[in-house]
Amino acid sequence: MAGISGAINSGVNAGFTAHSNSGTISLAQAEKLNRLPQVKRSAFEKETLAKPEGAQLVTTASGVQLDGEFAGDAGIIGTTNSHLHPSFMGRLYRLENGKHLAGSGQGALIHREFAERNGLRIGSQLRLNAKGNAVKVPVVGVFSGKTENPGGLPAGASENQIFTDLKSSQRLGGKELTTARYFTGDATELPAALRGAKQTDSELNFESNAAQFAGVLATLSGVNKLLTGLAVGVGGAGLAALALIMIFWIRGRTREIGVLLAVGKTKANILGQLALEAAFLALIGSAIGAVLGFLLSGKVSALVFAKSASPSLSALSASGSAGSILAALVLGYVITFVALLLATVPLLRQTPRAILAKIS
Numbered sequence: 001m002a003g004i005s006g007a008i009n010s011g012v013n014a015g016f017t018a019h020s021n022s023g024t025i026s027l028a029q030a031e032k033l034n035r036l037p038q039v040k041r042s043a044f045e046k047e048t049l050a051k052p053e054g055a056q057l058v059t060t061a062s063g064v065q066l067d068g069e070f071a072g073d074a075g076i077i078g079t080t081n082s083h084l085h086p087s088f089m090g091r092l093y094r095l096e097n098g099k100h101l102a103g104s105g106q107g108a109l110i111h112r113e114f115a116e117r118n119g120l121r122i123g124s125q126l127r128l129n130a131k132g133n134a135v136k137v138p139v140v141g142v143f144s145g146k147t148e149n150p151g152g153l154p155a156g157a158s159e160n161q162i163f164t165d166l167k168s169s170q171r172l173g174g175k176e177l178t179t180a181r182y183f184t185g186d187a188t189e190l191p192a193a194l195r196g197a198k199q200t201d202s203e204l205n206f207e208s209n210a211a212q213f214a215g216v217l218a219t220l221s222g223v224n225k226l227l228t229g230l231a232v233g234v235g236g237a238g239l240a241a242l243a244l245i246m247i248f249w250i251r252g253r254t255r256e257i258g259v260l261l262a263v264g265k266t267k268a269n270i271l272g273q274l275a276l277e278a279a280f281l282a283l284i285g286s287a288i289g290a291v292l293g294f295l296l297s298g299k300v301s302a303l304v305f306a307k308s309a310s311p312s313l314s315a316l317s318a319s320g321s322a323g324s325i326l327a328a329l330v331l332g333y334v335i336t337f338v339a340l341l342l343a344t345v346p347l348l349r350q351t352p353r354a355i356l357a358k359i360s
Contacts, residue, residue: 013089014190015041015183016197016208024176029201033182036200038193040185043084044166048173049073049155050130055118058111058159060149074162075155076128078169082109084181085163087147093158098122098141101165107140109163115142128162130172137168239335246343250274257347258355267348275340282336286329293328 018025018033027044034042051072079085082101087093101107108126115121124139143163149156184193190210197206250257260270347355 014187030180038189041183043081046078046169050128053127093145109141242339261352
């Protein structure tokens with residue numbers, strides 16, 4: 001369960017988005033937030049419009065037809081990391097060929113239908129023009145998928161969305177950013193990251209994605225508490241059952257213990273021998289339990305993630321960590337030795353004569 005919990009906490013892509021009422025964010029503001037200790041990944045975005053020279057937009061059935069001045073505009077999304085865009089993280093868009101935009105490299109991601117309509121492929125040069133500013137970017141990836149187009153404009157259609165590197169979009173539409181996205185390494189770090197962001201820049205608005213996974217974490221917490229209680233109950237029952245078994249085991253060896261004490265063996269030596277035998281039996285049980293636990297935990301985690309409605313969770317996997325397996329083994333040995341003590345101490349407190357007399 002710890003493996004599932006850890007995988008979910010780190011795999012839900014917990015984070016927040018920064019934007020302003022004016023619609024723009026300065027690069028300095030975005031970089032200041034990026035230095036928060038909880039932030040592990042980030043993406044800066046600049047949205048604008050531009051005409052792809054020598055290429056035609058994909059005509060959609062529900063699209064609004066504009067006059068010639070604006071009809072050729074495509075939606076440009078400049079980003080420092082296209083993989084962190086919500087459409088890709090939510091699997092609404094899927095990269096079919098090429099690679100994502102990341103770092104300072106120049107490039108563009110285009111939709112498959114746009115590429116087919118204009119005969120473009122990986123390595124093709126795409127020239128974009130906006131109000132006299134022109135850039136030429138190589139096509140580095142082709143994606144597919146569809147998102148909603150609330151405005152109904154051709155530039156808002158998924159087929160006419162073009163992702164570029166941030167610098168290219170800034171040359172087309174100005175230096176100011178539209179959005180900045182930040183992600184923490186763990187869902188538990190998100191509240192602290194939000195507090196730090198608000199303290200760093202009170203002029204910006206911050207939107208957390210905590211609501212997307214809050215239900216999953218709440219359910220997981222409830223299940224975790226239930227399993228913890230169940231584990232305590234099973235451990236107590238196991239201790240009682242094992243102690244009873246040990247009592248019968250020791251009772252069958254009472255004569256042997258009495259004779260050993262009579263010939264000079266110390267109680268510590270006898271207890272050590274019994275502990276060694278119990279440890280060997282526990283080792284066999286531990287090996288079987290570890291294998292079964294590993295297989296069952298993999299099946300359970302796969303079932304939990306497969307049933308999740310969140311695409312980011314359905315792609316996760318979890319396995320038992322070495323620490324959790326070691327803790328389970330230590331607990332098993334502790335229960336074994338405590339049960340052994342409960343069964344042997346009453347007998348070893350007696351003298352050899354008393355033990356042999358009882359047998360007679």
